[in-house]
Amino acid sequence: MRYLVGTFLDRLRRPLMGMLVLLLACAPLVACSSGSDDNPLGIGTYDPEAAASAKASESAAAAEASASAAASAEAAGGVTAESLSTERHVITSIPEDLDELKTEVLKAFVHYDQVTWNIWFTRTGIEDAQPLMTAEEYQAFTEDFEGQDTGRTDGTVRVSVLSVDQSSAYDTTRAEVVYCDDQTDLVDYDADGNNVSGTVTSQARYKMSVVMVYEDGIWKEAAEEYLSTNECTV
Template identity: 60%
Template sequence: MQPSIRVPRLRPYRPAAVVVALLLACAPLVACSSEPDDSPLSIPTYDPEAAASAEASESAAAAEASASAAASAEAAGVVTAESLSTDRYQVTSIPEDLDELQTEVLKAFINYDQATWDVWFTGAGIEDTESLLTPEEYENFVNNFNAAQDETTDGMVRVAVFSVSISSIYASEPKAEVLICDDQSRVVSYDSAGNDISDPKTQQGRYKKAITMIYRDGAWIKSGGEALSANECVV
């Protein structure tokens, strides 16, 4: 009788590349799970809720970083389109390489324009705009606002600033012109009953405007302006 020979039990062959692939499969996904009960082979599974949570966290972090960058730029005296914007008044672009005086005019214009739009959006604070306009411009603004007191305004304004030019710098009241594209396509007006009374022809358009600012009593204020075109400029 020949002696019995014990044949060793061979373990299944698993290429190293497969093992590495399995280990790396979950690496980029924060929503992977390796619970043994969910996958008999311990292969990571995809969790949609965890993925959505991770995406939301990333978006929030990006928004926070953007706001922090804008705040840092403003604190350093750097004016950007983002630092000049609010929730309802978005500045989409400003000219590059403005000097100190042009930047002062730009900030004064944005301050005036935001303040007057805030009056339309909130229906209050019109007296706070008096120092931002000449007496004639303020009177016109008050008259227009009073004529529409039964209406409410909602939405958002978008403004692109094309240029800021200074003229009559040595005059008793120096002047400046701010050339803009005023996009009111997202502004909506309602009557007292809540009906949409927006007029696409006269209100919800993109208007290229030249705004005149003058330097009076130590500040740049709005003294006039004119519309140059309708629905031709781009913000």
């Protein structure tokens, strides 16, 4: 009888232990549920749809928090080389610890450079540059553009911004941006599709200086100067 009783108790313990394990496994899961009709003991069962929904909610919350942090950084004026880059106009580096005024100059310069490069890439949209340049500079840019053959430019230009400085501590309407312009990846084609690299855009690295002035409520390009060829790096 002792063996028979023990066997009976063992058989009774097994389902009870199984239920206990299932209860413990189900307790921390928000996706567990119970049905009183089909599950009189109230033991939770795993619901994959609820689990997926909970995971999606967590992911959405994390993405929202990340976007909010990025928006806050942008609102505070913080920029990075990556945030300033586009597919064909890549900023490889920018100076650190720029104050608010210099950050605005940097952003205006990068926007001007992107727009004017896009004009060279597509040979269209020259009017887009007009608000970003002084009248004298836009006139010179127009004459230079009209003097070139039609066609297109392929590749990526890489820009390392070396410095952003005000002309003087007392002049908040004039600043200078010095940068390295890497054009070695560019290939130029004429209207017939012939490679004319070297005649429209030289495949080299140029150290450049651009003067930006505050005019009509925005920063505009006012002068540009070549400083050296193939001596700077990006």
